């Protein structure tokens with residue numbers, strides 16, 4: 001079991017830090033399709049640089065190392081309880097080593113267990129088979145994309161697409177709608193797994209099971225093969241693009257599975273996975289516990305055709321350093337690329353809720369808040385180091401953001417996926433901007449952080465604490481300004497119009 005634990009540790013580290021080749025191929029293809037100089041091209045260049053940095057640093061591709069789910073097939077006679085324990089030990093070790101963020105939170109108290117273990121975590125699913133080897137697959141699926149999963153009960157009415165009936169064409173509409181409703185919030189361009197049939201839970205299981213298929217495989221069911229091909233074509237005409245900035249690629253992969261259902265229920269379940277599609281697998285020798293083979297790694301190494309990132313956008317470039325004045329903020333417009341130097345403060349779910357009726361631990365007047373839950377490690381001298389630090393989905397802070405900006409005088413928030421009407425109105429009234437960073441680019445942004453100057457609310461857990469970070473050349477795009485403009489609102493509107501062109505029956 002010691003060897004098996006070591007093999008599981010390797011699988012976890014590899015999954016968190018190195019994207020599989022099939023995923024790399026899909027991203028490389030998307031990069032080729034975008035026109036140079038656009039926001040989409042800039043985002044993909046950052047994503048590619050981030051993938052390469054994660055390789056080199058053996059550090060998490062994205063700071064949200066997700067919910068680890070293991071799917072294991074074992075020959076008869078293998079002790080599953082011992083395997084489970086070995087996996088739990090490997091998970092705790094990988095967390096201690098900064099390869100996983102402590103991500104397991106008590107749902108009632110909010111307490112972070114600190115080691116990624118908890119009730120029901122990690123998810124480990126066993127199945128027995130006739131073969132004489134062990135097959136272990138692992139997916140690390142982050143929270144932002146998990147929140148964009150969606151389940152339809154047919155028949156239903158869909159925005160832009162009208163009635164979706166209980167047939168293949170109704171299924172087609174649900175899948176297109178699923179891509180539309182995710183917008184950029186699940187760090188598009190994404191991969192989707194679709195489960196047709198089952199009940200509410202087995203339907204989602206089937207959808208997630210599809211994410212274990214290779215991006216390049218061909219569906220053996222001819223109807224589903226055609227549907228997968230159709231969805232790839234149609235979804236990429238929605239113009240949502242990387243990060244929801246607009247662009248040619250919205251979807252990188254679509255895999256559809258089917259199972260029987262009971263007469264009264266007809267579910268279509270869609271599991272959305274971000275571009276940081278971290279899933280790998282290994283074949284294990286049950287006698288020694290050694291890794292015999294890595295899965296999803298067929299083919300040559302992927303050449304991203306990128307020498308060095310040119311993070312240039314369509315707009316002008318502005319350097320910002322806090323404290324920022326209202327005048328400076330009002331001069332910013334949607335599309336401007338901002339390079340931040342100096343201090344920024346992280347704050348996400350727990351802090352936004354807290355700040356509604358408490359004082360801030362630091363003076364936030366003119367300051368910048370970063371929606372981010374980093375991976376942090378403390379060295380032997382008690383000094384904190386940032387191991388990964390990309391943005392989190394900002395829309396979760398929509399109920400609080402505007403009020404908090406006004407209450408404390410905050411001038412800018414950095415996040416991803418955009419925010420809603422309430423925040424947009426507050427930006428206009430108070431003089432603030434929303435800056436969109438590239439979701440998942442956790443190595444890229446960690447590299448911009450020069451030092452950790454302090455931390456508050458560590459009792460909220462590492463991801464939820466307020467980290468005081470000194471940054472240099474931290475790059476983000478203004479996607480909501482103080483003049484009532486929102487790129488997110490524009491892309492949502494135009495993609496809804498494009499969605500409507502797929503209203504007519506196809507299958």
Ligand SMILES: O=C(O)C[C@H](O)C(=O)O
Nearest residue numbers: 064142143144373392393
């Ligand atoms: O929790 C996070 O750091 C990010 C999350 O995966 C998200 O996409 O919002």
Ligand code: SF4
Nearest residue numbers: 062142144187274440
């Ligand atoms: S931040 Fe984006 S890339 Fe990272 S897990 Fe969340 S959805 Fe995925």
